[in-house]
Amino acid sequence: MTIRPPAPSRRALLRAMAVLPASALVLGEMPGLLGTALAAAPPSGSATRYTIVPFLNSNDGTVNVYQSDDATDFRLVKSSAYTPPGNRIRDASIIKHTNGYYYITYTTHTWQDVSTTIGFARSTDRVNWTFLYDYTVPIANLSRAWAPEWFVEGDGSVSVIVSCSTTDDEWIFTPYLLRATDSALTAWSPPVALAGIGKNHIDTFVVRIGSTYHAFTKNETTKYIEYGTATHLAGPYTISRTGNWAGWGSYREGPALVQLDNGAWRLFFDGYGDGNYYYSDSYDTFATWSTPKALPGVSGTARHFTVIKETVSGGVSLAKNVTRSFRSANYTTRHWQVQSSLLNLPVVTGSSTTAEKQAATFTVVPGLADAGGCSFRDAAGNYLRHYAFRARFDANDGTAAFARDATFIARTGTASGSVRFESYNYPGHYLRHYNYQLRVEQTDGTDLFRQDSSFVPLTAWA
Template identity: 85%
Template sequence: MAVLPASAVLLGEAPGLLGGALAAAPPNGSATRYTIVPFLNSDDGTVNVYQSDDATDFRLDVYKRQAYTPPAGRIRDASILRHTDGSYYVTYTTRTWQDPSTTIGFARSSDRVNWTFLYDYTVPVANLSRAWAPEWFVDSDGSVNIIVSCSTTNDEWIFTPYRLRATNSALTAWSSPVPLSGIGANHIDTFIVKTGSTYHAFPKNETTKYIEYATASNLNGPYTIRRTGDWAGWGSYREGPALVQLDNGGWRMFFDGYGDGNYYYSDSYDTFATWSAPAALPAISGTARHFTVVKETVTGGPSLARNVTRSFRSANYSTR
């Protein structure tokens, strides 16, 4: 009997049974691959590399355990990017949360398994105390950006999101930091996606401990915060939101439930207005911490003719 991916079961999309099934599949002869590079709940000095074909069941290959350990400092809140040069890049927080942290780190890999340290970059914000949770954002014009949460020495626990834009293709030079207008201070872990001409931002409010929702027509803002409190039903003490668009057009949000030790996902099919009840990620919930996702279409998967009638028989019940 055919076994469906966990995501197909959860989303109510059994291939061949429901009308939305074709939208949920990659092209013939190809497969979808989701990659995450989280630091560990037990160790913020190294990261593992996990992959999944359904954005739910993330697996650890033995050769990807402790895939990258920086030469100094820590590696927290790693964000992964597949760049136009074909390489994978991570940017990350370089110190543990108790310590001042004025740099963000960079590493590169050609295969997601073997990583090379590139450099630590001092974020040029005046009186900087901490630069945390750098998140990649590639705009529709191809520009590569990082959204990083920064606090200053006058109040080291009040964070504001800033934008850095790469000024060369090697990702070694960056524009001056620009605060995101409208989101404001006391927000952290801001993650941004763009649909059409609208930028959608998901920052965590450090006072309420809820992930909020804001929109703007320009990456720098001004943003309008449209949803606050427990607007999506995710609960409080959630952080590190990361979004990826699924093959069926929906959006999946991942977030760190640091208050209860779980890692969650939740789906939206109406441009972020409503969300499914959060569910803990199998296998890695309680192990992985704060990550982002790279989605790719890779070779592999079945090559099946379209518009052909097929039948399946249960191996357990031959009459079914």
């Protein structure tokens, strides 16, 4: 559960709570992520799929389902995909279990109400959900049980971390660990409090990498997301980064992590102070982070979600070590062509000169930075890369930086048979034509951008 309802009165309450002595909300969250999962471009014929099931800023009685192939451009799969038979649904956490079912667990009441249960629902396809049960968390004098969050260990064992308060102080929350004792996820061990995060925190989100558990948690006094580590899921955690250590700013909460295809970790969080939903990436195991950006499409609509990542069938099949030409999906007479080392999109036809056809022919090779991705070589042996976000061809200088600049991940395009090429080292940025020039630009979540960044592989002109 996060403290970010739309009503101003709630925010006023939270600001007032910040002055309470050494007290506020602690909440634990963990997705169905395995810290040992490998990150790589999806193999030919497969695709990466990220799924979120958020409740809405305008309605905490239902959830939508969105999916994305790049963790940036989330598209609506189904609105009002699940509405519980009673109560509300907030802060839904999603996993795929070893039995093949998808499960969500969620908060069953609004923030104003006493809430001693957490809800469970199940799906075969992530889209259509069936209510399972409401579970009363067995804590004496329980007042509120918020934001149950799945955590899956490397051996497949399943836990839920839920943040609970008692009637003696309904706004002082502590995270508790519940371990599933049956494969059907209907029986749970007695709650055990996590240790070390401390009071006056909320929205603790943990991932495991190797033998270390990494926790991201909002300090409800300072309004900053903090960071700590532990060697056991139950703690004790040591908080080592506080204040604006990552450059995300204050009034941020609901952190949720997922690992991208290029190995980076992406953190999503709710900027409830300004109404946006943000993401930020780390390439050095959480030491530094990119400047946060608003998540296109769902920012301002989606509330408190976690993310599951899967590799699924039906992705792009683009043969390697084969020469191809590439036509714009929405400007069907225009093709990629090298012009003075830059990649442009002029008209190329059967009557074009031999030189023009040769300049519009490229060899698709395994990605220089990731063989599952792709790189493109022109007739002169130079490689397509982005430089100052402009697409151009340069000689390979053998550096890791060049390899990353020259590697792209193939994603499904908008038109039949078309492909989108996502930058390997700038996730969510695509080769896109603008004024008939090719650039690497960040997706804005619009259909026009998707069309402008879709290209059809063709038999080579030369």
